[in-house]
Amino acid sequence: MLRRTLLAVVLFTLSVSGAFAAEPTELGKGKIADASLEKLAPKSGFITDAKTFAKLWKAWRPAEAVPEIDFRQDLVIVGLANGPNLVMFQPKLQENGDLTFVVASTRMGGPGFGYRLVKVSREGIERVNGTPIAxxxxxxxxxxxxxxxxxxxxxxxxxxxxxxxxxxxxxxxxxxxxxxxxxxxxxxxxxxxxxxxxxxxxxxxxxxxxxxxxxxxxxxxxxxxxxxxxxxxxxxxxxxxxxxxxxxxxxxxx
The missing domain is CATH 2.60.40 (Immunoglobulin-like)
Structure with a gap:
């Protein structure tokens, strides 16, 4: 998974010829003090099945019902940052079918990790940051x-x-x-x-x-x-x- 601690302003400077912004639907974001829960994040940076998503959601947001997602039509992007930081990214779909994103975050020191979950339509996506989807x-x-x-x-x-x-x-x-x-x-x-x-x-x-x-x-x-x-x-x-x-x-x- 692509993980970088950057100034938030760089998030919006990404400009790639032929790319257009994918329209993400916000699912949830936050900070978790228990660093052991970070291991539930997918190594690829995205989720394509309901079982994996439900397990992660119940661990990271136990007080909320698991959102219903049709993974035949959509996938979930997971962004992480070290420490208790806010996570930001803007997915961009390239003409070659690669959905790319760079994680930016605040720069607070401390335990745990920050995360952001967004839903994106699968249409036109063949890879996410170079990794083929299922x-x-x-x-x-x-x-x-x-x-x-x-x-x-x-x-x-x-x-x-x-x-x-x-x-x-x-x-x-x-x-x-x-x-x-x-x-x-x-x-x-x-x-x-x-x-x-x-x-x-x-x-x-x-x-x-x-x-x-x-x-x-x-x-x-x-x-x-x-x-x-x-x-x-x-x-x-x-x-x-x-x-x-x-x-x-x-x-x-x-």
């Missing part, structure tokens, strides 16, 4: 922890499978796959890579789904990805849940 049934972030050692230039392979739970001996069907090439990671720093699979596929109620994530070096699996770092089958779309997932990598033999 382009598949299963989407999220692949996290490479700073403690993980990895050679540059490796490939991440993501596969999306469907199976019939009523057939014990039947193999799963490969529905979609994505290959991310030339991965760059610096030991000591966390690397986050967005991904999406399953575009234009229709979920079947009597089927179950899972993904596999592996890092490949010369066709050898060096790292494996697990949802929330939990070992076992990476089940997805359970009970229709399409909230973004966090896949954490670890070395295969650890």
């Amino acid at each position: 382009a598949g049934l299963v989407n999220g972030t692949i996290t490479i922890p700073g403690s993980t050692s990895m050679e540059d230039g490796q490939t991440i392979e993501i596969k999306f499978f469907e199976f019939d739970p009523r057939l014990a001996d039947a193999s799963a069907d490969l529905i979609d796959e994505a290959v991310l090439t030339n991965i760059q990671h610096e030991t000591g720093k966390t690397t986050e890579i967005p991904f999406a699979v399953g575009k234009d596929y229709e979920v079947k109620k009597d089927r179950r789904y899972y993904i596999t994530v592996f890092v490949l070096q010369d066709k050898t699996r060096t790292h494996i990805g697990e949802i929330d770092g939990k070992r076992g089958l990476n089940k997805v779309l359970e009970n229709g849940d399409r909230a973004p997932i966090d896949v954490i990598l670890r070395e295969v033999n650890k």
Whole structure:
């Protein structure tokens, strides 16, 4: 997420050829003293599903009902600032479909964080600050922890499978796959890579789904990805849940 502590005046100096201001609907803004709640903010800077939004709203604004949002038509932009500061930004939609925004804030020192939530129509938006909005049934972030050692230039392979739970001996069907090439990671720093699979596929109620994530070096699996770092089958779309997932990598033999 793009986070900067700037003088508020710079917010309105952004002038990009071919850009026009997106019309945001204010949802809420404020300051939260409990810094631990900041982790609920999306790493991408935007929210595209009701479950993620409701969890964040209930934690940040517990005294208010969760606004009803049709995420098929709209998305929510989340801006943050360190300390007890007011947050300001003006989304601008570029001609190439990238919705861009720069966060500005007041400059008060102290604990906690400031935030602002706005709703924006999805129409014409393909990316937000360069990150693609959900382009598949299963989407999220692949996290490479700073403690993980990895050679540059490796490939991440993501596969999306469907199976019939009523057939014990039947193999799963490969529905979609994505290959991310030339991965760059610096030991000591966390690397986050967005991904999406399953575009234009229709979920079947009597089927179950899972993904596999592996890092490949010369066709050898060096790292494996697990949802929330939990070992076992990476089940997805359970009970229709399409909230973004966090896949954490670890070395295969650890």
